[in-house]
Amino acid sequence: MNVVQFIHCFTDEEVVSTKDLILISDSAYTAHPSLTSAIDGAKRRAFCIGTFLGKTAHGKFFPSFQLLDVLLPKTEKKITLNNKASWLFVCGRDVLKQGILTAPEGLKIGDMVLLQNENKECLGLGEWREEKKMAVKRLLDRGDFLRRERRQ
16 A cells, blocks of 8 residues: 555545655655755755655555644544543554544444544544444554653
8 A cells, every 4th residue: 555545545635746745765755846856956865855644664554643634634534532532542542432422424344544532633543343342443643652762
């Protein structure tokens, strides 16, 4: 999966213009065309440019929170969590059914969904499961930054 396929999991809208999309190694960026022309004429290869959208590793696309923040208002595949479920999700827990305030109809098991708190702030990415108690399997959350730093 690449960045364009990932975006199409959530919306058919053109969230990122393909002419502004830049691939450097396994990472995807979006930048103004004037920046892209500047790196074309550079003597050294660019390491990064513009806004980081995510990276591809082992055939999977790992989105950045900048991309998730852009997708959130443009998709119907978003779930609103209550305060307790929001906190538990950011702490690395999966979402239980009782923590969901709103969810779109027609979700299929395995669909990726964005999770937001009551203030409509993007908390992360999950996979719709709808099992006995668990409803969403956590894939990525904002608390991941802190947990990674603590491990080092």
